[in-house]
Amino acid sequence: MTMIGVDVGGTFTDVVAIEDGNIRTVKVSTDVRNTHLAVLEGAREAGVENATVFNHASTHGLNAVITRRLPKIAFLTTMGHRDILDIGSSYRPLDALTDASWRRGFGDAMRPLVARYLRRGIRERLKTDGSTLIPLDEAQAREELAVLRKCGVQGVSICLINAYVNASHEERLRELVKEELGDIPVSISSETSPLAKEWARASTTTIDVFMKLIYGDYTKKLGDGLREQGFNGEFNYANCAAQLVNADIAMEQPFEIVFAGPAAGTMASAHFGKLIDRGNLLCVDLGGTSCDISMVSDGDPYVNTTFLLEHDLIVNALSNEVESIGAGGGSLVKIAASGEVLVGPGSAGADPGPACYGKGGTEPATTDTLIMMGVIDPKTFAGGRMSLDPSLSERAFNDLDTTLSLHQRVNYAFNIGINNIAEGVTNIAIKHGIDPRDYSLVAFGAAGPMLLPACLDLVHARDVIVPPHPGLFSALGLVSSDQVYGDSRSSYVMLGHDAAESIDRIYTQMEEKLRERFDDSKSNVEFVRSMDARLAGQTWETPFVSVPSGTIDATKVDEMIETFHTVYESRAGNRFDGLPVQAVTYRVEAVIKVDKVDYPRLEKGDGAVLTPESTFELRFLTDEPVTAGRYQRETFKAGDRIEGPAVIHEALSTTFMLPGQVAEVGEYGELRITRA
Numbered sequence: 001m002t003m004i005g006v007d008v009g010g011t012f013t014d015v016v017a018i019e020d021g022n023i024r025t026v027k028v029s030t031d032v033r034n035t036h037l038a039v040l041e042g043a044r045e046a047g048v049e050n051a052t053v054f055n056h057a058s059t060h061g062l063n064a065v066i067t068r069r070l071p072k073i074a075f076l077t078t079m080g081h082r083d084i085l086d087i088g089s090s091y092r093p094l095d096a097l098t099d100a101s102w103r104r105g106f107g108d109a110m111r112p113l114v115a116r117y118l119r120r121g122i123r124e125r126l127k128t129d130g131s132t133l134i135p136l137d138e139a140q141a142r143e144e145l146a147v148l149r150k151c152g153v154q155g156v157s158i159c160l161i162n163a164y165v166n167a168s169h170e171e172r173l174r175e176l177v178k179e180e181l182g183d184i185p186v187s188i189s190s191e192t193s194p195l196a197k198e199w200a201r202a203s204t205t206t207i208d209v210f211m212k213l214i215y216g217d218y219t220k221k222l223g224d225g226l227r228e229q230g231f232n233g234e235f236n237y238a239n240c241a242a243q244l245v246n247a248d249i250a251m252e253q254p255f256e257i258v259f260a261g262p263a264a265g266t267m268a269s270a271h272f273g274k275l276i277d278r279g280n281l282l283c284v285d286l287g288g289t290s291c292d293i294s295m296v297s298d299g300d301p302y303v304n305t306t307f308l309l310e311h312d313l314i315v316n317a318l319s320n321e322v323e324s325i326g327a328g329g330g331s332l333v334k335i336a337a338s339g340e341v342l343v344g345p346g347s348a349g350a351d352p353g354p355a356c357y358g359k360g361g362t363e364p365a366t367t368d369t370l371i372m373m374g375v376i377d378p379k380t381f382a383g384g385r386m387s388l389d390p391s392l393s394e395r396a397f398n399d400l401d402t403t404l405s406l407h408q409r410v411n412y413a414f415n416i417g418i419n420n421i422a423e424g425v426t427n428i429a430i431k432h433g434i435d436p437r438d439y440s441l442v443a444f445g446a447a448g449p450m451l452l453p454a455c456l457d458l459v460h461a462r463d464v465i466v467p468p469h470p471g472l473f474s475a476l477g478l479v480s481s482d483q484v485y486g487d488s489r490s491s492y493v494m495l496g497h498d499a500a501e502s503i504d505r506i507y508t509q510m511e512e513k514l515r516e517r518f519d520d521s522k523s524n525v526e527f528v529r530s531m532d533a534r535l536a537g538q539t540w541e542t543p544f545v546s547v548p549s550g551t552i553d554a555t556k557v558d559e560m561i562e563t564f565h566t567v568y569e570s571r572a573g574n575r576f577d578g579l580p581v582q583a584v585t586y587r588v589e590a591v592i593k594v595d596k597v598d599y600p601r602l603e604k605g606d607g608a609v610l611t612p613e614s615t616f617e618l619r620f621l622t623d624e625p626v627t628a629g630r631y632q633r634e635t636f637k638a639g640d641r642i643e644g645p646a647v648i649h650e651a652l653s654t655t656f657m658l659p660g661q662v663a664e665v666g667e668y669g670e671l672r673i674t675r676a
Contacts, residue, residue, distance in 0.1 A: 002051040003595065005478030006039055007261055008058040009287055012446065014472040015042035017051070018479055018597050025472045027446075027652050032351070035060045036218055040225040049230030053594075055478035056247075057238040057260035060218060061211045065258070065309050068111050071213045073155040074148045075114045075206060076141075076173060079121035081161060084202045085114060088312045105310055113206055113313075118151060120144040122160070122173065130166030141173060145180035155185040155209040159202040164194040164490050185212040192253055193316040195585055196490040200306060204255055204316040207309070211254035219247055240319035241303055242267035242477050243484035244594065249517060256317045259307055261474065262292040263320040266301045268477030269442045272467050274299055275599060276666055280439045282425055282461060285474055286448035289347040291327040291421055293428050294320055295439075302432070305532065305543045305585075318486065318587075325424040329367045329447040330354060333413045335402045341409065343417040355396035356388040364400070368393035369413045370450060374616050374628075375647055375656045410620040414454075421451060422458035429459075436461045444473035449648075449655035453673050456661070466663075466671040468599055471652035476597055483592040485514050488585055494536065495561050495581045497554040503583065504552035510588040518590070525590050532585040533564050535576055541584050542568050599668045605637030618645050626659065633669075640665040643676065 002019040008030060015026040026045045031038045035058065048054060064070055077084060086107050096102035103110050122144060123137035148156070156177050163170045167190035174186050186209070193204040223235060237250040242263040250257050265285040273281050279299040285292040295302045307319040326345020330353065334342045343366065348354050354365035356378065370376045371393045378388035397409050404412070429436045441464045443452035449466045456464055467473055487510040493499045511527055518525060529547035534540065545564045548556045561581050569575040612629025619625045628645035633655070641664050642648065644657030648671070655671060657663060663673045 002047065003053045003055070003479045003597070004043065004046055004048055004051045005055045005264075005475040006042060006057070007264055007472070007475040007478065008035055008039060008056075008060060009261060009289075009474075012288065013038040013042050014475040015046045016469065016472050016475040016479065016597075017046040019050070021598050021600055023469060023476075023597070023599075025469055025475075025652060027471060032063075036222045036225060039222060040229070043226060043231070044229055048226060051231060052233040053236065053479075054226060054231060054233060055236045055238060055244055056222075057242070057264045057474070057478055058257070059261045061214050061254070061258045062261075062309065064214050065113075065207070065210065065313075070113070070210055071154045072118070072152065073114060073157060073206070073209050073213070074151070074153040075119040075202070076122055076144070076156060076158045076160075076177075077119070077202065078125055078161040079123050081198070082116070082119040082121045084159070084199055085119065085206065086112070086116075088199055088203075089314070091312065093311055104312055106313055113203075113210075114157070118148065118153060120148065124160060124169050126160065126162040126166050126169060128162055128165070130162065136169045136172055138172070138176060141176050142180060145177060149181055153181070153184070155187075155213050156181065157187055157202075157206040157209045159189040159198065159205050161198060163188070163190045164196060164201065167191070167194075185209055185216070187212065192255065194489055195316055196492070200314045200316050203314050207258060207315055208253060208255035211258055212251070215254045215257070216251060219251055223247070236483065238264055238478055238481065239484070240307060240315075240317045241301070241484070242320060242481050244478075244481055245483070245485060249485065255315055258309070258315065259317075259319055259322070262294070262322040262324065263301075264477030264481075265292065265444060265474035266294040266296065266320040266322065266477070267481050268444070268467075268473050269294075270296045270299060270301050271477070271480035271596065272599070272668075272670075273442075275668060276465075276670060278440050278465065280434075281442050281465075282428065282436065282439045282459075283442045284421070284425060284444070284448055284452055286328055286421065286443070286445040286451055288328045288330040288446060289326070289349060290324045291424060292322050292324050292445075293424050294322045295428060295432060295434075297432075297434070303544070323424065323428055325420065327366075327417065327420050327424065328445075329365065329370075329450075331366045331417060331420075333364045333366070333369065333397075333400070333409075335400050339402060341402070341404070341412040341416055343413055344420060354393070356390060356393045357386070358389050358392060362396060362399065364393060364396035364413070366413070366417050366447070366451075368396055369410055369417065370656070372397065372410045373414065373620050374618050375450060376654060377630075377649065380649060407620055414620070418451060418454045419458065422455040425455065425459050425461075438462065440465050442467065443655075444470040446471045446653060449653050449671075451656070453655070453657050453661060456673065456675070464671075464673040466655050466673065468669045469652070470655075479597040481594075481596070483594050484589055485517055486587065486589045487514055488587045490585050491583070493583045495533070495557055495564075495583055497557060499583075500552050500554050500557050503557070503586070506586050507547070507552060507588060510586070511590075514588060514590045518592075524593055526593075528589045528591060530587045530589075531560070531583050532587075533560075533581050533583045535568070536580040536582055542571060547586070601667050602636065602638040602665065602669050604667075605639045605665070607639040607641065609641045609643055610636075612646065616647070621645075621658075633671075636665045636669065638665055638667045638669075642671075
């Protein structure tokens with residue numbers, strides 16, 4: 001049986017194929033204008049005609065939102081509330097608190113998701129208990145839809161006030177849209193995100209319409225292309241928690257797959273961490289454009305109930321928490337007006353790329369820095385698919401407008417880039433109140449193994465782990481996960497014996513709805529329940545409080561209350577048994593166990609320090625060049641040791657160790673880099 005995982009990034013598309021325990025890898029340049037073509041090229045090279053499973057993660061939709069290359073859609077809401085999408089939650093990021101000129105990136109004055117003239121108010125209103133205050137005015141709704149028809153909208157997002165407790169007005173309005181505008185994508189909040197708090201519900205529903213338009217055509221082209229290549233297996237997308245969802249089902253609510261790519265690396269780290277008995281991990285996916293940082297504690301990724309596509313642009317979907325900074329192999333080296341050296345967040349991307357690519361780039365990037373230092377072998381870059389020109393890197397550094405010497409330019413570019421990454425990792429540790437000395441840095445992505453070992457002393461982590469196939473490790477996350485389908489509902493209920501029946505009804509309805517998605521072959525389904533709840537009077541919830549299975553009765557309600565107080569105490573440090581508990585959001589996940597990647601064990605060596613296959617001159621790191629060793633990773637045995645400074649080459653990645661560092665090869669081929 002062959003499993004294929006594909007992770008589409010902004011620079012490269014990574015493909016892994018797992019067959020009989022053997023891992024084959026393919027890396028192709030991403031075609032940013034026709035993303036599916038790179039996926040199909042990689043699938044062909046990986047032998048997709050023999051695959052039974054094709055798991056896919058993409059930043060295609062995310063990039064469309066960030067760049068605002070979006071289709072024209074309309075937003076319908078209760079009259080008087082059409083500016084929900086602009087108002088948002090009205091909070092500022094920390095660095096904007098004292099900036100009077102700061103504006104949200106997608107506000108009406110900047111880059112609106114939906115232009116104001118396409119946001120229309122509908123005369124209707126439901127009360128918080130779901131009863132009708134103002135009936136839906138169908139004649140007025142048709143008048144508004146006539147305006148949208150003239151505007152040529154391609155899809156419609158519908159979010160009415162309090163629709164999460166009564167969907168009747170939204171369902172009827174959807175029927176009117178179909179009658180007036182034809183068969184165009186429509187999302188209603190009561191199905192897409194039936195949760196309290198209208199801003200998050202509105203933004204999620206709007207993003208869902210965009211994703212239906214973007215991924216609908218993309219999925220068809222990709223599916224047709226795979227079938228032309230002979231693939232007849234199961235086509236899955238990864239969601240924002242890197243859990244697998246059948247592609248047809250994913251297209252029903254595609255907002256859940258918009259942020260899948262970065263989450264896959266976290267899942268790969270968690271799966272591999274269990275194999276090597278490392279449960280506490282700081283995961284750093286360092287590619288060409290961005291550095292995605294996430295965390296695994298006690299073997300589980302840190303999962304949020306929502307995530308942000310950009311500041312305050314929220315999506316109601318379970319997601320692995322991933323923080324991104326502008327750092328990677330393509331990070332541009334510039335000189336500020338003050339004369340200081342800056343590295344990133346701007347990136348050379350894949351086109352034109354760093355100067356050494358020879359595609360017209362004239363500014364040096366981090367890749368050029370590593371070429372100048374001697375770390376990157378220009379003849380073997382990207383598995384030999386690309387040949388780099390070091391003379392173009394040197395010219396780009398010499399052309400920088402600064403009085404600094406060439407040595408200073410390259411040295412500062414390297415150290416500033418390293419400090420940017422270390423600062424991002426440290427901020428994650430501080431945010432979660434963890435001690436980095438208890439955590440291992442997992443270095444993956446094309447540039448991760450080259451740059452993360454240099455961050456070891458800055459972050460003060462336990463060690464740096466370079467897993468097998470680090471250049472395509474996120475793609476391995478797509479064959480490290482289970483198939484998961486979820487549903488959620490909001491209802492403000494004070495937990496007591498009299499609430500048992502209504503709570504049981506909510507969970508029963510959600511589980512019955514999820515069961516409809518499975519055929520008889522899915523006999524290994526496990527339903528996992530949880531809730532978000534709060535103490536009476538609080539305005540925020542404690543998420544992911546476990547809920548017992550089976551019929552909810554008075555005894556199980558008592559168990560839910562006790563579990564809440566225990567979880568609350570573990571997170572907040574206080575316990576308030578005397579205060580009533582209010583349940584807000586109820587969740588069910590249907591988990592279907594699937595086969596996962598199995599990493600082969602290496603032959604055991606004698607634990608000796610290896611002699612390098614060759615040496616090179618490591619330049620610009622210290623005042624004088626130093627001699628460093630070059631190694632080939634495929635020759636290593638478990639227990640082998642490598643002393644820095646050293647460069648370890650493999651097909652699609654390079655590991656760079658500083659002087660004073662030592663690496664030990666683990667039983668699965670992982671490199672464990674520590675201070676000597």
